[in-house]
Amino acid sequence: MPEHRISYSVHEAAKAAGIGLTKLREEIRAKRLVARKLGKRTLINADDLNAWAANLPRIDDARRAA
Incomplete structure (x- = not known):
């Protein structure tokens, strides 16, 4: 049965989102x-x-803003 997380630590959330801890x-x-x-x-x-x-x-929205 796959694990279904309802919350993450800050480190886990950054990893799940594919971003660094500083950016999170x-x-x-x-x-x-x-x-x-x-x-x-x-x-x-x-x-x-x-x-x-x-x-x-x-x-495409980000490119228009730049």
């Missing part, structure tokens, strides 16, 4: 990616990570 933390600070706290741990819900990725600019 930047997205959290900019409030573009929702992070939650459980004690000292920072967690990223899988739904929030997917929503963040879905809201990234399309490549």
